[in-house]
Amino acid sequence: MRARTTLAACASVAVVLAIASAAVIFLLRVNLERTVEAGAREQAQTVARLATDGRLTSPLPLDHGTDFIQVLDAHRGVVAASQNLTGHPPLAPSGHPNGHRTFNLDARGHAHHQRVTSITATTPTGPVTIYVGASLRTADAAEDLTTAALAVLSTVLLLTVGALTWRATGRALRPVEAIRAEVAAIGDRDLNRRVPQPRSNDEIARLAGTMNAMLQRLEAAGTRQRRFIADASHELRSPLTVLRTQLEVALTHSDPDVHTDLVAGALEDTERLQALAADLLLLARLDTTDHHRPTEPVDLTDLVHTTLAARGAGPHPVTVHAPTAITVPGNPLWLRRLLTNLLDNAQRHAAKHITVRLTADRALGHAVLDVTNDGPPIEPADREKIFERFARLDDARSRDDGGTGLGLPIARDIAAIHQGTLTVLDAPAATTFRTRLPIPPEPPQDVRARQGAAG
Known part of the structure; x- marks a missing residue:
């Protein structure tokens, strides 16, 4: 029972921790991605204003947290790009204008997750599509670090819960074990013994009190039974002794009148024994009757x-x-x-x-x-x-x-x-x-x- 209780407590806490950790990681990831996306969109809007004014220059400067910028015309020709993509063919992913997506992009020979935001702008020479890629490397690192921290904290918490539950259950069950051991040691000759009753006013203390009350009733019933047997033996011994004496005298006495008186006395004692036996049988029946009221x-x-x-x-x-x-x-x-x-x-x-x-x-x-x-x-x-x-x-x-x-x-x-x-x-x-x-x-x-x- 102690092991089952500890296992159940640890399993319950583990489920709660898993759900809470997943929720924390999910919210952290969403918040970090929104922050990266906001920075990439702000960078794209700055480039779009330059394109609208006809002031696009190459290479385009990168803000902090931005990995690359690439501007494509309607024929997917490179109009302008950041320094790290100068001379490179179009690297921007295909997608919906004014959309964004997260994917692996090998921009500079290193594969990593990026948030790519694209917007369109109208220039004096025609419409262009601006792609801005912002790295999610920081978000990935924060997610990995948070996951590891939560895993360590959850493990420590589970071990703590398991140890505390094991200890608390052991202390709670110690009186029950004492009661069990005492009851196991009580025999039919030791009904005067009582189980230890804790001082705390809880279910175990009430159980011990109930056990002691039951033992008291059993002791009283055993005492009554032994007294009843002793009294019954005494009551049966007297008429049996008299009956045997009368029969022995009747066998050795030859006087018919005396013989008749002895037989009459023996018959009277036999009737008394018969009545006593009938009363004993009725008492036994009353004691063993399921005391439902007759209807x-x-x-x-x-x-x-x-x-x-x-x-x-x-x-x-x-x-x-x-x-x-x-x-x-x-x-x-x-x-x-x-x-x-x-x-x-x-x-x-x-x-x-x-x-x-x-x-x-x-x-x-x-x-x-x-x-x-x-x-x-x-x-x-x-x-x-x-x-x-x-x-x-x-x-x-x-x-x-x-x-x-x-x-x-x-x-x-x-x-x-x-x-x-x-x-x-x-x-x-x-x-x-x-x-x-x-x-x-x-x-x-x-x-x-x-x-x-x-x-």
Whole structure:
């Protein structure tokens, strides 16, 4: 990249220098040729006045910068000439009267470029054509010198641009190389390392900041994964140990009644393992799901009633308040699982009664689902902890209520996938889990119809 940048800079500067040099040389050449032409024309006009007055003499004097003068009559005979062409045949080029051209003319045995100007004049003996040649040797020398100077200056400038670009690009890319080297050295066990962040507030500094933020997220994800694996191993080890003990005792015990109790206990632990495995699989699916909000219309009111009807009677009665139909975009299976987990949690911790309330907050565009139990309230310091995976409060562990510690984290993940929230509300003598789910805005005709019915 450093070499490509330097080459591109040098190529761009070279193109600009070539165009500028060509323009300078062209303008210089035009200006010098006009100066030479003006001198030759002035000399020709002086000779024309002499011819008109009949005062032509031979040889004709040459001004500074003029190479030769030759005057020809209508029959191309030499009437007068400068001293260097005295006795020579007509040397003037053929051309249009009052015209000029630049060409090679061997006037005195030396070939060089000349500007030849011709004009006509009327004399007492008839019309004559006056040819005046002015040398372009000075213009050629100035052009050659300017070309050489521009070539040298352009070369020096290109070398300077190349060196500065190489150095500046190297300094600019040095932090990038440091970031690359650090990232290459970071392994799956070194996610606590960070890339060096330059002090300059530029794109590279922002890139380093973004890389460090990504590494921080990876470190946090790795920590959560290791903690999750450790917690899952612990949760699986306990029922497996109990199950193995029960089966070993059942094999060595001959009493049918004891044998039946041991098998029933083993079946209960197997069901707990099955539930834990199902929760782990669901969590894995939620973690790997592309979190695009599900768009299938779901009638929350119907979902609440059918979920409670399918559960049957529980240890505590459930009162439902869902007066109106509320539809949200979502996944009905996942939303049913969210409600089921909240109800399971409420049944485990309620003292006597559970309330499910479904309302719509049209002003904020949310459907609100509250699941309240009259059990002991959750302390403010523990209201986020209960949503951690495998997290249980001390009293829950002592009660050994059979929960896996994954129900509330699964419920919150499902709410997040639906772009909603799940929180615990303040309550003096109860615990309320509030779920907010976005609802689409009502069509204008439905709003007018509802306002008309209210009026």
